[in-house]
Each structure stands twice: as structure tokens, then as C-alpha cells.
Amino acid sequence: MRGRTQMKDGKFDIMHTFESAQPLTFFGDYDYSRKEIAYPFMGRQVRVDRFGKIIEGKGAAVKADVARRFRINEDIDAIYHGISTDDFIRDSIKEYSGMRLTHNLPWETTLVFILSQFNNVKRIRLTTKKLMERYGEPVFDSAGSAVGKGVPGPEALSAAKVEDLMSCGTGFRAKYLISAAKYCSSSLDLDRISAKDYATIKEELMGIDGVGDKVADCIALMGYGKLEAFPIDTWIKRLVEAVYFRGRKRSPRQIHEFASNRWGAYAGYAQQYIFWYGRSRWKTWISKSR
DNA sequence: ACCCAGGCGGGCG
DNA sequence: CGCCCGCATGGG
DSSP: OOTTSSOOTTSOOHHHHHHSSSHHHHHSEEETTTTEEEEEETTEEEEEOTTSOEEEOOSHHHHHHHHHHTTTTOOHHHHHHHHOOSHHHHHHHHHTTTOOOOOOOHHHHHHHHHHTTTOOHHHHHHHHHHHHHHHOOEEEOTTSOEEEEOOOOHHHHHTOOHHHHHTTTOGGGHHHHHHHHHHHTTTOOTTTTTTSOHHHHHHHHTTSTTOOHHHHHHHHHHHHOOTTOOOOOHHHHHHHHHHHSTTOOOOHHHHHHHHHHHHGGGHHHHHHHHHHHHHHHIIIIITTOO
16 A cells, blocks of 8 residues: 555544545545445546545545545644644544544536535535536446436536526526626636635635635635635524524624634644534533533 | 524625 | 525435
């Protein structure tokens, strides 16, 4: 096993990574009996085992995508050390040890987080799957047989009609998806801005109709790997207020500043752990102990 | 039946 | 600037 094509158990939990409401949760699939993730990439099915090792898929492009998507070369210990500022974070890391942020393609990320607004995780996944089935290109396995459809690109969706998207369950987000698709297939090349810094990328993203502060941060974090991004949704707002401000209300601006000061370059990782752990514990103790 | 969900844009003071 | 509102739709 040369290099870092394989991760040690305990530092990489593929199930937590898949289930924690990141883009892969919406367009990939997890096989619970075999503990492996399958997802579409460039018209091919890629399968990865519980350690991050490729078990289906060939070529340099696939290798590069897996390494990037699962953050193979990331020093997770340094990140855990960097964000372990208090017991709440330490408990969340203990509970979901090995949960990684994923680094997905910009457009995939944009699509699912436009769908995420005023929506729930289960329905985002349902709608994404319907859009893939209806507008995506075929995906083939290594034996050459079709196994499904990929995530439709901005070109495919820009030609779609509002009522057709709505029949896939997009609801009122259909108009945002179409204008975003048009914008990203003409004015804004999402791949071309990858090298830019976090602030610039966020500003560019917010130029998309239907992409505001929170969605832009999600795309910056999970579509561009900008770990300093700290998306503030309803959960993060109430969790940060409960855990760090004794339940006192704070504006998104104040929370951004707090997160940046406290977790800095790894704020996005802190966000993912607070989000996933806090959601699971909200009813049982957080809301009652404050 | 009712309530909610990883927000957003638009209108208002 | 901050605040308030409507918004499609499936599941609890």
C-alpha cells in the first residue's frame, strides 16, 4: 500500500461521513451491508470502501476525485486539535469520530444547497434523486452496464421548464435552480474560481440568484474546500446561542465573528460537528440544560 | 388536521 | 441596516 491511498480505521468513518447531510448524502448511495459508498463521476460509478480505498473505478481522474472528495491527505488530528476548544466540541468529536467533511464538485454542491432552503434532509435527497433520474447523463459500472444517472450539469438544467422541475419536487426553488443553471453555464464558470480565496469565492457565489449567505458558505466549504467557512443555518444559530451564549440571541454577523475568532481556519469542521452532534442531542439535553 | 424543514428575495421602516 | 413575510411539498 503505497502513499496514502488507505486510511486507518477510527480516523475515517465512512458511515458518519455519508450520513451527515453533506452533498454525498444526496446524490451518492451507501451500502450498509458492505459499508461502502457509490457515487457518479464523469459518467462512471465510483465505489469506495470503509477505509477510503477505491474498489471500483480506474484512472488518474478518479483517483484524484476520491482523494479530494474524502480529503485523503488531510491531517485530521491537527484539525481535531485545532477545534477542541471546549467540552462540547470534544464530546461531538468523540461521538462522531472519523466524520470527515467531503470536498465535492462546485456545481453538485450548488444544486443540493439551493434545494436545501426551507427544506428537510430527506426531501432534499428525494428531489435530488428525481432530478438525476430525469436530467442526468447515464452512469456505467466497470463492466459497462448502466447503473443509473449522474447529477445533471448546469447546461441540462438551464433548458428545463419550471413546471417540469416542480414535478420533481423542487417546489418554489425551481426558479432559483433554473436561473442558477443559466448563470453558471454562461456568466460564471464555477471551476474557474476554485483557486481564489474564500472571501472572493463567497462573493461570486452570492451573485447567483437563490444563493444567499448560508448557501454560499455551504458551497465554499463543501464544494471548494474552504475550511474557514462557517455556514449558519437554523440549527447552528440555536446551537451556538445555547452552548456558547447561554441562550441569548445573536445575529449571524456576531456568530460569524465568534466562530472565526474561536476556530479560525478550521471553523467549517467545527460547524459540521456542532451541527450533526447538536441536532442529535438537542431534545435530550441541550435545550433543557440552558 | 396541523406543523415543520441545513433560506431566500423583496418590501418595509 | 434589521425585521417580517410568503414560499411548495412530503413526512411526522
